[in-house]
Amino acid sequence: MSGIAERIQSVVASLPETARLVAVSKFNPAEAVLQAYNCGQRLFGESKVQELTGKYEVLPKDIEWHFIGHLQTNKVKYIAPFISLIQSVDSLKLLKEIDAQAKKVNRVIDCLLEIHVAQEATKYGFSIEELRELFRARAFDVFENVNVVGLMGMASNTDDEVRIREEFRLLSDFYQEMKNSLAPQFRELSMGMSHDYHIAVEEGSTLVRVGSFIFGERVYA
Numbered sequence: 001m002s003g004i005a006e007r008i009q010s011v012v013a014s015l016p017e018t019a020r021l022v023a024v025s026k027f028n029p030a031e032a033v034l035q036a037y038n039c040g041q042r043l044f045g046e047s048k049v050q051e052l053t054g055k056y057e058v059l060p061k062d063i064e065w066h067f068i069g070h071l072q073t074n075k076v077k078y079i080a081p082f083i084s085l086i087q088s089v090d091s092l093k094l095l096k097e098i099d100a101q102a103k104k105v106n107r108v109i110d111c112l113l114e115i116h117v118a119q120e121a122t123k124y125g126f127s128i129e130e131l132r133e134l135f136r137a138r139a140f141d142v143f144e145n146v147n148v149v150g151l152m153g154m155a156s157n158t159d160d161e162v163r164i165r166e167e168f169r170l171l172s173d174f175y176q177e178m179k180n181s182l183a184p185q186f187r188e189l190s191m192g193m194s195h196d197y198h199i200a201v202e203e204g205s206t207l208v209r210v211g212s213f214i215f216g217e218r219v220y221a
Protein backbone atom coordinates (compact mmCIF):
# COMPACT_ATOMS: atom_id res chain seq x y z
CA MET A 1 0.00 0.00 0.00
CA SER A 2 1.34 3.46 -0.83
CA GLY A 3 2.05 6.05 1.84
CA ILE A 4 -0.82 8.13 0.48
CA ALA A 5 -3.26 5.25 0.94
CA GLU A 6 -2.09 4.61 4.48
CA ARG A 7 -2.36 8.23 5.48
CA ILE A 8 -5.83 8.61 3.96
CA GLN A 9 -6.99 5.53 5.82
CA SER A 10 -5.60 6.84 9.09
CA VAL A 11 -7.44 10.16 8.70
CA VAL A 12 -10.70 8.53 7.63
CA ALA A 13 -10.50 6.02 10.51
CA SER A 14 -10.15 8.91 12.99
CA LEU A 15 -13.27 10.75 11.77
CA PRO A 16 -16.73 10.38 13.31
CA GLU A 17 -19.59 9.39 10.96
CA THR A 18 -20.64 13.04 10.79
CA ALA A 19 -17.40 14.24 9.15
CA ARG A 20 -15.93 13.64 5.68
CA LEU A 21 -12.39 14.02 4.41
CA VAL A 22 -11.66 16.50 1.61
CA ALA A 23 -8.25 15.42 0.32
CA VAL A 24 -6.56 18.69 -0.64
CA SER A 25 -4.53 17.84 -3.72
CA LYS A 26 -3.37 21.32 -4.75
CA PHE A 27 0.21 21.49 -6.06
CA ASN A 28 0.25 17.70 -6.35
CA PRO A 29 0.11 15.95 -9.72
CA ALA A 30 -2.88 14.03 -11.10
CA GLU A 31 -1.01 10.76 -10.40
CA ALA A 32 -1.11 11.52 -6.67
CA VAL A 33 -4.87 12.11 -6.89
CA LEU A 34 -5.21 8.80 -8.72
CA GLN A 35 -3.32 6.97 -5.96
CA ALA A 36 -5.78 8.37 -3.44
CA TYR A 37 -8.69 7.56 -5.77
CA ASN A 38 -7.52 3.97 -6.08
CA CYS A 39 -7.82 3.49 -2.34
CA GLY A 40 -11.39 4.76 -2.37
CA GLN A 41 -11.10 8.52 -1.84
CA ARG A 42 -13.61 10.38 -4.04
CA LEU A 43 -13.68 13.87 -2.51
CA PHE A 44 -10.87 16.29 -3.38
CA GLY A 45 -10.18 19.98 -2.83
CA GLU A 46 -8.30 22.40 -5.08
CA SER A 47 -7.53 26.09 -4.73
CA LYS A 48 -6.54 27.20 -8.25
CA VAL A 49 -8.96 27.20 -11.18
CA GLN A 50 -6.47 26.25 -13.88
CA GLU A 51 -4.98 23.44 -11.85
CA LEU A 52 -8.44 22.12 -11.05
CA THR A 53 -9.72 22.16 -14.63
CA GLY A 54 -6.54 20.42 -15.79
CA LYS A 55 -7.04 17.61 -13.26
CA TYR A 56 -10.78 17.44 -13.92
CA GLU A 57 -10.12 16.73 -17.58
CA VAL A 58 -7.71 13.83 -17.05
CA LEU A 59 -9.14 12.17 -13.92
CA PRO A 60 -12.19 9.90 -13.37
CA LYS A 61 -15.51 11.71 -13.62
CA ASP A 62 -16.94 10.32 -10.40
CA ILE A 63 -14.56 12.49 -8.37
CA GLU A 64 -16.37 15.11 -6.30
CA TRP A 65 -14.39 18.38 -6.55
CA HIS A 66 -14.56 21.14 -3.94
CA PHE A 67 -13.09 24.57 -4.60
CA ILE A 68 -11.36 25.91 -1.46
CA GLY A 69 -9.21 28.86 -2.60
CA HIS A 70 -9.83 32.50 -3.34
CA LEU A 71 -12.01 32.50 -6.47
CA GLN A 72 -11.89 35.38 -8.91
CA THR A 73 -15.25 36.24 -10.46
CA ASN A 74 -13.89 36.06 -14.01
CA LYS A 75 -12.91 32.40 -13.49
CA VAL A 76 -16.17 31.05 -12.09
CA LYS A 77 -17.32 30.06 -15.59
CA TYR A 78 -14.55 27.48 -15.95
CA ILE A 79 -15.63 25.43 -12.92
CA ALA A 80 -19.42 26.05 -12.95
CA PRO A 81 -20.18 23.02 -15.17
CA PHE A 82 -18.75 20.44 -12.78
CA ILE A 83 -17.84 21.81 -9.32
CA SER A 84 -19.76 20.08 -6.54
CA LEU A 85 -19.16 22.58 -3.73
CA ILE A 86 -17.53 26.01 -3.65
CA GLN A 87 -16.32 26.33 -0.05
CA SER A 88 -14.71 29.74 -0.28
CA VAL A 89 -17.40 32.29 -1.15
CA ASP A 90 -16.05 35.50 0.36
CA SER A 91 -18.29 38.19 -1.14
CA LEU A 92 -21.84 38.77 -2.38
CA LYS A 93 -20.37 39.79 -5.72
CA LEU A 94 -18.81 36.34 -6.09
CA LEU A 95 -22.04 34.60 -5.09
CA LYS A 96 -23.89 36.63 -7.69
CA GLU A 97 -21.47 35.53 -10.39
CA ILE A 98 -21.69 31.87 -9.31
CA ASP A 99 -25.49 32.17 -9.55
CA ALA A 100 -25.24 33.65 -13.06
CA GLN A 101 -22.80 31.01 -14.32
CA ALA A 102 -24.77 28.17 -12.70
CA LYS A 103 -27.89 29.38 -14.48
CA LYS A 104 -26.07 29.26 -17.82
CA VAL A 105 -25.21 25.60 -17.37
CA ASN A 106 -28.58 24.80 -15.82
CA ARG A 107 -27.22 23.83 -12.41
CA VAL A 108 -27.76 24.76 -8.79
CA ILE A 109 -24.34 25.00 -7.15
CA ASP A 110 -23.83 24.33 -3.44
CA CYS A 111 -21.72 26.97 -1.70
CA LEU A 112 -20.24 27.66 1.72
CA LEU A 113 -19.64 31.16 3.01
CA GLU A 114 -16.08 31.70 4.14
CA ILE A 115 -15.96 33.23 7.55
CA HIS A 116 -13.07 35.04 9.11
CA VAL A 117 -12.22 34.35 12.73
CA ALA A 118 -8.43 33.92 12.64
CA GLN A 119 -6.14 36.72 13.75
CA GLU A 120 -4.23 36.95 10.46
CA ALA A 121 -5.16 40.04 8.49
CA THR A 122 -4.62 38.33 5.13
CA LYS A 123 -7.46 35.84 5.34
CA TYR A 124 -10.45 36.36 3.04
CA GLY A 125 -13.99 36.07 4.23
CA PHE A 126 -16.97 37.56 6.01
CA SER A 127 -17.05 38.45 9.68
CA ILE A 128 -19.67 36.85 11.93
CA GLU A 129 -21.43 40.20 12.38
CA GLU A 130 -21.54 40.79 8.63
CA LEU A 131 -23.05 37.39 7.96
CA ARG A 132 -25.62 37.72 10.71
CA GLU A 133 -26.77 40.98 9.13
CA LEU A 134 -26.84 39.49 5.63
CA PHE A 135 -28.95 36.54 6.80
CA ARG A 136 -31.29 38.87 8.66
CA ALA A 137 -31.67 40.91 5.49
CA ARG A 138 -32.31 37.67 3.53
CA ALA A 139 -29.54 38.72 1.16
CA PHE A 140 -28.98 35.17 -0.14
CA ASP A 141 -32.61 34.39 -0.96
CA VAL A 142 -32.50 36.15 -4.33
CA PHE A 143 -30.12 33.63 -5.86
CA GLU A 144 -32.00 30.80 -7.55
CA ASN A 145 -28.99 28.85 -8.78
CA VAL A 146 -26.92 28.68 -5.63
CA ASN A 147 -27.62 26.86 -2.38
CA VAL A 148 -25.84 28.29 0.64
CA VAL A 149 -25.40 25.08 2.64
CA GLY A 150 -23.02 26.17 5.38
CA LEU A 151 -19.79 27.81 6.45
CA MET A 152 -16.06 27.38 5.95
CA GLY A 153 -13.42 28.76 8.27
CA MET A 154 -9.79 28.61 9.26
CA ALA A 155 -8.27 28.95 12.68
CA SER A 156 -5.18 31.07 13.27
CA ASN A 157 -1.91 29.58 12.13
CA THR A 158 -0.54 28.89 15.60
CA ASP A 159 0.58 26.04 17.86
CA ASP A 160 -1.69 27.34 20.60
CA GLU A 161 -4.33 24.60 20.70
CA VAL A 162 -6.45 26.49 23.22
CA ARG A 163 -6.78 29.38 20.83
CA ILE A 164 -7.44 27.12 17.83
CA ARG A 165 -10.22 25.40 19.76
CA GLU A 166 -11.72 28.75 20.79
CA GLU A 167 -11.82 29.89 17.17
CA PHE A 168 -13.40 26.64 15.95
CA ARG A 169 -15.96 26.89 18.76
CA LEU A 170 -16.83 30.43 17.71
CA LEU A 171 -17.48 29.17 14.17
CA SER A 172 -19.44 26.19 15.41
CA ASP A 173 -21.61 28.27 17.74
CA PHE A 174 -22.42 30.70 14.93
CA TYR A 175 -23.15 27.81 12.54
CA GLN A 176 -25.61 26.33 15.06
CA GLU A 177 -27.18 29.72 15.72
CA MET A 178 -27.85 30.23 12.00
CA LYS A 179 -28.99 26.66 11.45
CA ASN A 180 -31.47 27.03 14.31
CA SER A 181 -32.85 30.32 13.03
CA LEU A 182 -32.21 32.00 9.68
CA ALA A 183 -30.46 29.19 7.78
CA PRO A 184 -32.20 25.87 8.54
CA GLN A 185 -30.75 24.49 5.28
CA PHE A 186 -27.22 24.49 6.73
CA ARG A 187 -25.61 21.04 6.60
CA GLU A 188 -21.84 21.60 6.22
CA LEU A 189 -19.33 23.19 8.56
CA SER A 190 -15.90 22.99 6.94
CA MET A 191 -13.07 23.42 9.43
CA GLY A 192 -9.75 21.78 10.09
CA MET A 193 -6.53 21.22 8.12
CA SER A 194 -3.56 18.88 8.54
CA HIS A 195 -2.36 20.32 11.84
CA ASP A 196 -5.70 21.01 13.50
CA TYR A 197 -8.40 18.76 12.00
CA HIS A 198 -8.54 16.58 15.12
CA ILE A 199 -9.57 19.65 17.14
CA ALA A 200 -12.01 20.81 14.42
CA VAL A 201 -13.80 17.46 14.45
CA GLU A 202 -14.23 17.66 18.22
CA GLU A 203 -15.80 21.09 17.72
CA GLY A 204 -18.32 19.87 15.13
CA SER A 205 -16.65 20.01 11.72
CA THR A 206 -18.42 18.06 8.95
CA LEU A 207 -15.66 18.54 6.34
CA VAL A 208 -11.95 18.43 7.12
CA ARG A 209 -9.57 19.73 4.43
CA VAL A 210 -6.36 17.79 4.73
CA GLY A 211 -3.51 18.27 2.25
CA SER A 212 0.11 18.08 3.35
CA PHE A 213 -0.46 15.32 5.91
CA ILE A 214 -1.68 13.06 3.09
CA PHE A 215 0.36 14.16 0.10
CA GLY A 216 3.50 15.46 1.82
CA GLU A 217 4.73 19.02 2.07
CA ARG A 218 3.85 21.00 -1.04
CA VAL A 219 6.58 22.29 -3.31
CA TYR A 220 5.58 25.75 -4.52
CA ALA A 221 7.04 26.15 -7.97
Ligand SMILES: *Cc1c(COP(=O)(O)O)cnc(C)c1O
Pocket residue numbers: 024026047068069192193194195209210211212213
Ligand atom coordinates in the same frame (compact mmCIF):
# COMPACT_ATOMS: atom_id res chain seq x y z
C1 LIG B 1 -4.13 24.29 1.36
C2 LIG B 1 -5.40 24.38 2.12
C3 LIG B 1 -5.78 23.37 3.03
C4 LIG B 1 -4.89 22.16 3.33
O1 LIG B 1 -3.87 22.55 4.17
P1 LIG B 1 -2.84 21.47 4.78
O2 LIG B 1 -2.18 22.19 5.88
O3 LIG B 1 -1.91 21.11 3.67
O4 LIG B 1 -3.64 20.31 5.24
C5 LIG B 1 -6.99 23.50 3.68
N1 LIG B 1 -7.81 24.55 3.46
C6 LIG B 1 -7.50 25.53 2.60
C7 LIG B 1 -8.45 26.65 2.43
C8 LIG B 1 -6.29 25.48 1.92
O5 LIG B 1 -5.97 26.48 1.07
